[in-house]
Amino acid sequence: MAALPTVVFMALTSERTERSSERGTPADSRSAVAVVWNSTVGKKAAMAVSGLVLLGYLVLHMIGNLKIFFGPADLNGYAAWLRTIGQPFLGHEWFLWIARLVLLAAVLVHATAAYQLSRRDLRARPTGYRHRRARSSYATRTMRWGGVILALFIVWHILDLTTLTVNPKAEPGHPYENVVASFHTWYSGVIYCLAMLALGMHVRHGFWSAAQTLGLNNPRRDRALKACADLLAFALTAGFLAVPIAVMTGAVK
Amino acid sequence: MNLTLRIWRQPGPDAPGEMTVYQVGGITEDMSFLEMLDILNEELILRGDQPVAFDHDCREGICGACSMVINGRPHGPERTTTCQLHMRHFTDGDTIDVEPWRSAAFPVIKDLVVDRSAFDRIIGAGGYITAPTGSAPDAHAVPVPKEAADRAFEHAECIGCGACVAACPNGSAMLFTAAKVVHLNLLPQGAPERRSRVRSMVAAMDSEGFGGCTNTGECATACPKGIGLDAIGTLNREFLRAR
Numbered sequence: 226m227a228a229l230p231t232v233v234f235m236a237l238t239s240e241r242t243e244r245s246s247e248r249g250t251p252a253d254s255r256s257a258v259a260v261v262w263n264s265t266v267g268k269k270a271a272m273a274v275s276g277l278v279l280l281g282y283l284v285l286h287m288i289g290n291l292k293i294f295f296g297p298a299d300l301n302g303y304a305a306w307l308r309t310i311g312q313p314f315l316g317h318e319w320f321l322w323i324a325r326l327v328l329l330a331a332v333l334v335h336a337t338a339a340y341q342l343s344r345r346d347l348r349a350r351p352t353g354y355r356h357r358r359a360r361s362s363y364a365t366r367t368m369r370w371g372g373v374i375l376a377l378f379i380v381w382h383i384l385d386l387t388t389l390t391v392n393p394k395a396e397p398g399h400p401y402e403n404v405v406a407s408f409h410t411w412y413s414g415v416i417y418c419l420a421m422l423a424l425g426m427h428v429r430h431g432f433w434s435a436a437q438t439l440g441l442n443n444p445r446r447d448r449a450l451k452a453c454a455d456l457l458a459f460a461l462t463a464g465f466l467a468v469p470i471a472v473m474t475g476a477v478k
Numbered sequence: 479m480n481l482t483l484r485i486w487r488q489p490g491p492d493a494p495g496e497m498t499v500y501q502v503g504g505i506t507e508d509m510s511f512l513e514m515l516d517i518l519n520e521e522l523i524l525r526g527d528q529p530v531a532f533d534h535d536c537r538e539g540i541c542g543a544c545s546m547v548i549n550g551r552p553h554g555p556e557r558t559t560t561c562q563l564h565m566r567h568f569t570d571g572d573t574i575d576v577e578p579w580r581s582a583a584f585p586v587i588k589d590l591v592v593d594r595s596a597f598d599r600i601i602g603a604g605g606y607i608t609a610p611t612g613s614a615p616d617a618h619a620v621p622v623p624k625e626a627a628d629r630a631f632e633h634a635e636c637i638g639c640g641a642c643v644a645a646c647p648n649g650s651a652m653l654f655t656a657a658k659v660v661h662l663n664l665l666p667q668g669a670p671e672r673r674s675r676v677r678s679m680v681a682a683m684d685s686e687g688f689g690g691c692t693n694t695g696e697c698a699t700a701c702p703k704g705i706g707l708d709a710i711g712t713l714n715r716e717f718l719r720a721r
């Protein structure tokens with residue numbers, strides 16, 4: 226019994242010497258951020274945090290979009306209000322630009338981590354199995370290509386409804402009219418609908434995966450987190466799809 | 479029972495390999511998969527051919543030596559090790575594909591034998607308690623919460639066979655590393671080193687060239703000891719807290 230404190234003491238001192246001596250990994254001499262970013266676990270955590278930032282934005286974006294069902298005055302008024310957030314502390318559109326920079330940073334972190342981890346993952350299995358069979362769920366298997374589709378869609382979406390470069394109406398300050406004009410072209414509707422289905426799949430695996438990666442999951446929460454991921458994926462897809470479908474069916478003119 | 483086997487044959491680490499077809503007869507449903515391969519090997523030796531090389535040791539499901547991917551699943555269709563997989567799970571006339579573990583960190587040595595010493599190096603980086611603990615202490619000497627003891631024991635069941643790496647589409651060793659981290663970090667004996675352990679073991683795991691976790695869950699499905707995906711969640715938490 227008397228040996229116990231000694232054992233604990235030895236364990237404590239050994240940890241201390243391990244930290245300060247060369248016995249530690251080379252990673253120990255680098256900064257905490259570098260250690261996290263350079264490990265697979267840490268890079269995934271960066272991906273999870275940036276993904277959750279983007280997911281939070283998408284929920285707000287989707288709710289904002291639904292104002293289209295209240296008419297042009299509501300949606301255009303909402304769009305104008307977004308530019309005044311923070312005034313007079315912030316200047317006109319400042320908040321919008323801050324939000325855009327945060328989103329851009331999140332997309333860059335998310336995509337860089339995804340690219341680097343995917344490269345590593347593919348290198349780790351250089352030879353595949355001859356006996357092929359379906360592995361994991363469809364949502365899980367399509368994360369990488371789904372992410373590429375979403376990245377391409379973001380570019381298209383900004384050209385269509387932010388810079389109005391490819392928008393058929395292109396009237397600044399009139400998002401309602403621009404959205405309606407955009408979805409009157411068949412290709413815009415098709416691109417948008419496909420991207421939103423990809424988004425739903427991405428969120429379905431991504432939300433639960435983020436919780437697991439950040440160590441917030443446990444057996445008791447697992448089912449609730451999966452249900453939450455399904456609900457988020459469904460709500461986002463349905464909410465975003467409601468707008469083009471309403472325009473294409475003539476419910477919103 | 480007569481079977482058609484398609485087995486990965488590779489004479490050496492750098493030699494090219496291929497799937498080779500063998501017919502094997504006289505198999506009974508009570509034989510294990512390894513006993514079935516023993517019969518094939520006896521025939522090959524009598525013919526003057528090279529027998530199929532495969533790892534095996536205890537043949538009772540506790541050592542983790544046997545390692546083959548059967549019809550695309552590590553250890554085959556049942557949740558067990560290959561040595562405890564019985565031929566009753568197959569039917570007469572079946573064609574069975576047998577391949578080695580596939581991972582950049584587990585290079586093929588010969589046929590179905592792969593080099594799993596990467597796992598030893600992960601364990602060497604922190605999968606132990608540094609302090610000499612002597613013989614087993616009295617059961618009440620160190621209070622261990624029942625829940626922690628049960629969970630630590632479940633994760634100590636890992637036999638290091640590598641089925642998780644073989645199953646993972648990214649060849650990731652997260653489940654293996656997680657099992658050891660959960661086992662030791664939950665116990666008071668392992669607590670003093672919990673931070674350095676998880677840091678060192680994750681660094682060792684990454685430096686061996688294993689892929690990252692994409693939460694596909696293939697590893698937990700393949701694990702013959704039933705170690706769950708929640709172990710990886712705990713590993714992630716321990717790693718992020720150890721900063």
